[in-house]
Amino acid sequence: MEKMRYSGFQVLLNGLTGNKGWRPMWRDPTPKSEYDVVIIGGGGHGLATAYYLARKYAITNVAVLERGYLGGGNVGRNTTIVRANYMLEGSSQFYSHSLKLWEGLERELNYNTMLSQRGCLMLGHSDGQMDALARRGNMMRMQGDDAELWGRDETRRHVPYLDFDNARFPIKGGLMHWRGGTARHDAVAWGYARGADRRGVDLIQNCEVTGFRIERGRVLGVETSRGFIGAGKVGVSVAGRSSQVAAMAGLRLPIESHVLQAFVTEGLKPVIDNVISFGMGHFYISQSDKGGLVFGGDLDGYNSYAQRGNLPMAEHVAEAGMALMPMIGKARVLRSWGGIMDMSMGLAHYRQNRH
Amino acid sequence: MRLKCPLCGDRDAREFHYRGAAKLMERPEAGAGEAAFYDYVYLRENPVGANSELWFHELGCRAWLCVSRDVSSHEILSVELADAVKRGQA
Numbered sequence A: 001m002e003k004m005r006y007s008g009f010q011v012l013l014n015g016l017t018g019n020k021g022w023r024p025m026w027r028d029p030t031p032k033s034e035y036d037v038v039i040i041g042g043g044g045h046g047l048a049t050a051y052y053l054a055r056k057y058a059i060t061n062v063a064v065l066e067r068g069y070l071g072g073g074n075v076g077r078n079t080t081i082v083r084a085n086y087m088l089e090g091s092s093q094f095y096s097h098s099l100k101l102w103e104g105l106e107r108e109l110n111y112n113t114m115l116s117q118r119g120c121l122m123l124g125h126s127d128g129q130m131d132a133l134a135r136r137g138n139m140m141r142m143q144g145d146d147a148e149l150w151g152r153d154e155t156r157r158h159v160p161y162l163d164f165d166n167a168r169f170p171i172k173g174g175l176m177h178w179r180g181g182t183a184r185h186d187a188v189a190w191g192y193a194r195g196a197d198r199r200g201v202d203l204i205q206n207c208e209v210t211g212f213r214i215e216r217g218r219v220l221g222v223e224t225s226r227g228f229i230g231a232g233k234v235g236v237s238v239a240g241r242s243s244q245v246a247a248m249a250g251l252r253l254p255i256e257s258h259v260l261q262a263f264v265t266e267g268l269k270p271v272i273d274n275v276i277s278f279g280m281g282h283f284y285i286s287q288s289d290k291g292g293l294v295f296g297g298d299l300d301g302y303n304s305y306a307q308r309g310n311l312p313m314a315e316h317v318a319e320a321g322m323a324l325m326p327m328i329g330k331a332r333v334l335r336s337w338g339g340i341m342d343m344s345m346g347l348a349h350y351r352q353n354r355h
Numbered sequence B: 001m002r003l004k005c006p007l008c009g010d011r012d013a014r015e016f017h018y019r020g021a022a023k024l025m026e027r028p029e030a031g032a033g034e035a036a037f038y039d040y041v042y043l044r045e046n047p048v049g050a051n052s053e054l055w056f057h058e059l060g061c062r063a064w065l066c067v068s069r070d071v072s073s074h075e076i077l078s079v080e081l082a083d084a085v086k087r088g089q090a
């Protein structure tokens, strides 16, 4: 298939010729009988893994097997935040590296991921919390990432519409991480998919893995809805389905699947410049480029594989939003949805969760 | 979601606190060793259909309940007093 580079010139040319010149972004191959590496799950992580195997390690005899369509899992259902304002050893380096990848990704993939480094602000409501934010900021800076500690006045100058005098959680200041922001996650999945496909990776959709063929402790391949596919190595990145897929290989994981909801309002004029997180209320919010307020809260709090949550959490999120920025009460919610997360037993976020 | 507490009747899920898998009732003996406790604390079946779990009727009778719930539809399949279940096992 002819490989196409995206550019302003292409947009102009195609605009003038009835947009008839665009080509499909990737092939739709029939699975080969065997690959060096098979990756289960065509979300952001599976596609990125395939891309870097091909680009960085020159391993191109690779297939990504996706039971639905590429990017149809959590990567297309999240609230699009990217950030490196974590603190704990092992996790913070991971986010730091990810954010650096985001920063070079559009150029690397020749694909518009709509990265917008509009800044992520974490709010503090007490002296103790301000100390904790200062400590977090120092750790972020020592790692080479950016952080600015704002007092109450400076915070107010930037986000005057918040309720600074809330009786329970008055705002004392915040920690701003300017390099954080948002990126269109499904564009990232598509960008990686296109990059992997061009390097010879087979992206196989509508292909559900239903079992592993294992002999004397070695994996020989996977059983799928499209027949057996041999594999030298198998990678699994199936987000909320990890327990199920691992169980087919006889593994039990320290994981429970939980549902996390998100919400979006009708489109409004620009009002929220940054990503704001109100940790005490389990609430965070940003405004999409289309104008919708995108916000979310905490897990519903019980095991779930239903890609929808329940109303008590919706109500809780709405209340937290109202407490933080009373004006939000005038906006109408257009949609809400849920995604399934693998949670470790301490409810610490497993690697699949980067928000 | 609504749960039918055997003592209080049909109640809103907000009255209850979710604790996790019902296997938490089968705590290993003190000397059972690390592997048994690792299994008890961390490993879960995490099934897609019916899940056995513990709920606490915090804003009601404060009884612990064993609930069987379909985690793909959130349908409650059965609710029993944890105490009765435990006695039944003994």
Ligand SMILES: Cc1cc2nc3c(=O)[nH]c(=O)nc-3n(C[C@H](O)[C@H](O)[C@H](O)COP(=O)(O)OP(=O)(O)OC[C@H]3O[C@@H](n4cnc5c(N)ncnc54)[C@H](O)[C@@H]3O)c2cc1C
Pocket: A040, A041, A042, A043, A044, A045, A046, A065, A066, A067, A068, A069, A070, A071, A072, A073, A074, A075, A076, A077, A078, A079, A080, A081, A082, A207, A208, A209, A210, A237, A238, A239, A240, A241, A245, A260, A261, A262, A296, A337, A338, A339, A340, A341, A351, A352, A353, A354, A355
């Ligand atoms: C509501 C919500 C908000 C979030 N907000 C943010 C945020 O703001 N910022 C952020 O960074 N992260 C956020 N996250 C987390 C982020 O979306 C996930 O960490 C990320 O998308 C996971 O990518 P993945 O590739 O691991 O999984 P997915 O994108 O879910 O991909 C897994 C794929 O595996 C496929 N699969 C499953 N089983 C099989 C099988 N047997 N055979 C073949 N294929 C299979 C699925 O169909 C799916 O496409 C949020 C998540 C949710 C649910």
Ligand SMILES: [Zn+2]
Pocket: B005, B006, B007, B008, B009, B057, B060, B061, B062, B063
């Ligand atoms: Zn009761």
